[in-house]
Amino acid sequence: MSENILEIHHNVETDADTAVSILTAITPLSAGKIKQAMQKGCVWLTSGSKTSRLRRANRILAPGQQLHLYYNDVVLAQQVEPARLVTDAGDYSVWYKPFGMLSQGSKWSDHTTITRFVEQTLDPQRPCLLVHRLDRATSGLIVVSHTKSSTRALTSAFEGRKTRKRYHAIVCGNASELTGFNVENELDGRHAVSVITCLDYQPDTNRSMVEVEIKTGRKHQIRRHLSQLKLPIVGDRLYSATDDGWDESENLQLCSVYLAFPAPGNGELKEFHLPPTLDIHLS
Known part of the structure; x- marks a missing residue:
């Protein structure tokens, strides 16, 4: 049995066993690898109608439960870079x-999610x-969010x-004429509105920095609207290609820089700006 990809579903039949003892017995994985895998969220436990991740290596399982491994x-x-508060x-x-x-x-x-990191x-x-x-x-x-009420x-x-919500994007092409430019092209048959303003243009690279405020939240809305304007985002492997003027080594140049929302509880408007040092920049 290969260690590379394993999917195991095991019915617990005896008392006093842990996930580690069970999984070391039925897979080629060592106890150390299983413990690491549990911390990274690929071991699950079904108890009755509820299935959730299992991270506690020493938890004693009970007959009738079902253990799942997705390795x-x-x-x-x-691995990913750390998030910043x-x-x-x-x-x-x-x-x-x-x-x-x-x-x-x-x-x-x-293990590479924002919620797990937090x-x-x-x-x-x-x-x-x-x-x-x-x-x-x-x-x-x-x-x-950290409470049920704030989540709601x-x-x-x-x-x-x-x-x-406002975003910065580095695009291929000259967007210098765009100031408060409204794009209202439907996406997947649904109304979608983006407002685009050029912040900078570099003729030597033929790239522009644009700010986009979205009035709706459709899938890949900014990426698709900019692509429709023939201003594809640098590094966009879905709606652009390197022939548009970017290198394969470049990541998607799209960054959320401004958020405003009513605070949970009192409804006071809260505004958050991304520190400039964390923003993307025209090189």
């Missing part, structure tokens, strides 16, 4: 999410719940368009 050594070896408001916090960090995990792991690093420790998302390749501001309030704000 992929390539996934578990992935922008504001800790107690019941929520605002972070800079770097390129490559996920908003949410999968059954195979959650769970492990924020002091004092608190529950960490997602209220909105950034694509893996997009960097910038993201909010993590923040989720409602993001879903109800009571928030404001």
Whole structure:
């Protein structure tokens, strides 16, 4: 049995066994590898109708439970830069999410997600719940909630368009004529609005820095709207190609730089700006 990819579903039949003892008996993995895998979120336990990640190596399992392992050594070896705290408001916090960090995990792991990073690093420790998302390749501001009430309030704000979001993008081409330019092209049959303003243009590289405020939140909205304007984002492997004027070594140049939303509890408008040192820049 290969160690590279394993998917195991095991019915627990005896008392006094731990996940580690069971999985070392039925897989080629060592106890050390299993413990590491548990911390990275690829071991799950079903008890009744509830299935959740299992991280405690010494937890005694009971007959009738079902143990699940989703082991992929390539996934578990992935690493990302650390996120950076922008504001800790107690019941929520605002972070800079770097390129490559996920908003949410999968059954195979959650160790490269923003919520897992915050769970492990924020002091004092608190529950960490997602209220909105950034694509893996997009960097910038993201909010993590720490209570059920703030999660409800923040989720409602993001879903109800009571928030404001601005992004910076480096695009291929001359966008210097765009100031408050409205794009209202439908995406997937749904209304989508982006407002684009050019901040800088470099003739020698034929690249522009643009600011985009989105009035709606469609999938890949900014990337698709800019591509439609023949201003593809540098590093966009979905809606552009290196022939547009970027190198294969370049990451997606899209960053969330401004967030505003009503604070949970009192509804006071809170505004957050990404520190300039964390922003993307025209080279």
